[in-house]
Amino acid sequence: MSFSDREILETVRMLELETLDIRTTTLGISLFDCADPDLESACEKVYAKVVHHGKDLVAVADSIAGDYGVPIVNKRIAVTPIAWVGAASGADDLSPLARALDAAAAAVGVDFIGGYSAYVEKGFTRADRALIDSIPIALATTERVCSSVVLASTRAGINLEAVRRFAEVVQDTARRTAARGGIGCAKLVCFANAVADNPFVAGAHMGVGEPETVLNVGVSGPGVVRSALERLGPEADLLAVAETVKRMAFKISRVGELVGREAARRLGTVFGVVDVSLAPTPAPGDSVADILEIIGVERTGAPGTTAALALLTDAVKKGGAMASSSVGGLSGAFIPVSEDAGMIRAVAEGALSLAKLEAMTAVCSVGLDMVAVPGDTPVSTLTGIIADEMAIGVVNNKTTAVRIIPVPGKSAGETVEWGGLLGTAIVQDPGRFGCEVFHRRGGRIPAPLQSYRN
Amino acid sequence: MARRFLTAEDVRRASAAEIVLEEGTVVTPQALEAAEQAGIVLRTGAAAYREPAPDRGPDAQATRQRLPHLPEPHDNPALESAAIVTAVGKNRPGVLAAITAAIAEHKGNVNDVSQKVVEGYFHMILTVQLEPGTSFDAFKTALECLSCPDDFAVRVMNERLFRP
Numbered sequence: 242m243s244f245s246d247r248e249i250l251e252t253v254r255m256l257e258l259e260t261l262d263i264r265t266t267t268l269g270i271s272l273f274d275c276a277d278p279d280l281e282s283a284c285e286k287v288y289a290k291v292v293h294h295g296k297d298l299v300a301v302a303d304s305i306a307g308d309y310g311v312p313i314v315n316k317r318i319a320v321t322p323i324a325w326v327g328a329a330s331g332a333d334d335l336s337p338l339a340r341a342l343d344a345a346a347a348a349v350g351v352d353f354i355g356g357y358s359a360y361v362e363k364g365f366t367r368a369d370r371a372l373i374d375s376i377p378i379a380l381a382t383t384e385r386v387c388s389s390v391v392l393a394s395t396r397a398g399i400n401l402e403a404v405r406r407f408a409e410v411v412q413d414t415a416r417r418t419a420a421r422g423g424i425g426c427a428k429l430v431c432f433a434n435a436v437a438d439n440p441f442v443a444g445a446h447m448g449v450g451e452p453e454t455v456l457n458v459g460v461s462g463p464g465v466v467r468s469a470l471e472r473l474g475p476e477a478d479l480l481a482v483a484e485t486v487k488r489m490a491f492k493i494s495r496v497g498e499l500v501g502r503e504a505a506r507r508l509g510t511v512f513g514v515v516d517v518s519l520a521p522t523p524a525p526g527d528s529v530a531d532i533l534e535i536i537g538v539e540r541t542g543a544p545g546t547t548a549a550l551a552l553l554t555d556a557v558k559k560g561g562a563m564a565s566s567s568v569g570g571l572s573g574a575f576i577p578v579s580e581d582a583g584m585i586r587a588v589a590e591g592a593l594s595l596a597k598l599e600a601m602t603a604v605c606s607v608g609l610d611m612v613a614v615p616g617d618t619p620v621s622t623l624t625g626i627i628a629d630e631m632a633i634g635v636v637n638n639k640t641t642a643v644r645i646i647p648v649p650g651k652s653a654g655e656t657v658e659w660g661g662l663l664g665t666a667i668v669q670d671p672g673r674f675g676c677e678v679f680h681r682r683g684g685r686i687p688a689p690l691q692s693y694r695n
Numbered sequence: 696m697a698r699r700f701l702t703a704e705d706v707r708r709a710s711a712a713e714i715v716l717e718e719g720t721v722v723t724p725q726a727l728e729a730a731e732q733a734g735i736v737l738r739t740g741a742a743a744y745r746e747p748a749p750d751r752g753p754d755a756q757a758t759r760q761r762l763p764h765l766p767e768p769h770d771n772p773a774l775e776s777a778a779i780v781t782a783v784g785k786n787r788p789g790v791l792a793a794i795t796a797a798i799a800e801h802k803g804n805v806n807d808v809s810q811k812v813v814e815g816y817f818h819m820i821l822t823v824q825l826e827p828g829t830s831f832d833a834f835k836t837a838l839e840c841l842s843c844p845d846d847f848a849v850r851v852m853n854e855r856l857f858r859p
Contacts, residue, residue: 248857249779249781249820249852249857252852252856252857253781253850253852271752274699274700275699275700277702279702279704281703281704282702282703282704282705285700285702285703285723285724285725285726286699286700286702286723288723288724289700289721289722289723289724290700290721293721293746293749294749294751297749304832307831307832307835308831308832308853309852309853309855309856310835310850310851310852310853310856311856452752452753452754452755453750453751453752453753453754453755454749454751454752454755455754496856499855499856508751509749509751509755509759510751510752510755511751511752511754511755511758
């Protein structure tokens, strides 16, 4: 037999017991050719193009899942930022394009479509402004559309005007979806140093420099890493921990690359990247916080958490890089609070504060993700939280994001239930001190010295 | 590059009784409806319009033509149809027979077997070559259906998962 029994049983275990899966196959579709001076015609083209290219995605993903016996959990679509597509129309309200995307996503059977987006890290075009203004109505009137706004980059600095406007949009979106715990904000994210090939929602979109169509894959497997570390035991040193995580990330990435290349081939398109990310879900065992606790912190948020997370993120990237030449996207460890049962346990027990979470985002691969704050949090405080997170990304030359939900009618310590993959959140306290003057100043934080690299 | 889309507005502006489209143009659903209402015929060349195959772009085209092929399963039918079957559970007479009978029914050829029984429990791994054209999915479903919740569990995986 060309494989040892051990290898085979290990793979069976990864698939059966440790929730190894392909978290998402995301088809990127360029919509540049859908621009039209007439908004209605632009909507028609957007709908037609997404359906034209996306109609086989679900069937192809399902056929691969059948042929290889690896579950493919989500099928999604990412498109060109709509601010660029809608610019030619000169319309003040671009939300009809969001509804066209929503209808197209429903027609092809994907659960989310990302790309109701704009890049404003240095300033606004008229279309950027129109798009951002229409985000609350777009998210309140659609089911599957996800929106992202790029507010900062290492090259451009932080656009505080945009951060302020985004904070208002977050508040407004929460208010418009108040009946469902402000769930609209779960589909709304802002970025520093956004990646143009990220297959994971809510930030998925197709930036400039991407091909006409491309298939990106996101693999996940916190459970695989967790149980490998459990078997390693508490006596092993951190070098051994890093080595174990790396080996598991390697295996996960190989499966991702296999599936991605095969899906691209069956669709007749280009294989883009495999994003190797430990993306937790509320399911038992599928938790990044659990991994941190097995590495050795008593509860996530305790001293040592940031260091353990740094080790984890780095080892995942290294394992991925050895397994595939096409590693991209965000690749690392995600720490969305509400989607991770272990993180919620840590918040409930008082181990994980917002401040510690922010420190952790300096070494994870995304940022403040799925964090609930009181519904009456002032816009200036939201501006401050977002600007802090953008600063971490800009100065450290990495991607950071904020997905924050000011839950209407809830105050700190209360629980909000979103259900499904979004999980349960405990409203966290942003503290009683604000940043009103900082907020009012507006303007731009210039690019840091490390951006001058030419 | 051909015109990318034909919209309802394009149809309304057209004064002729027919619109001739270039190869590759996508007609939006609204345009189809508008054309039908106005009695305008849509043609691609001599034939009636049919939705073209998706044009995935220049990179996709180039990839198909040029790729210095890494070995892909579809290049080698033998690889495409190799399966690994594992079964774990309580030992009782007839388990092996049930599994191998199901494999034979799907014209699978057992290449290799490894089996162990420990205190009344067994685990078994088989590598199976399927005949070209056999559906992996159907094979997998048939074998996994043999699993009894309290008795033993059968899992089927594609051999490619193990190839580095």
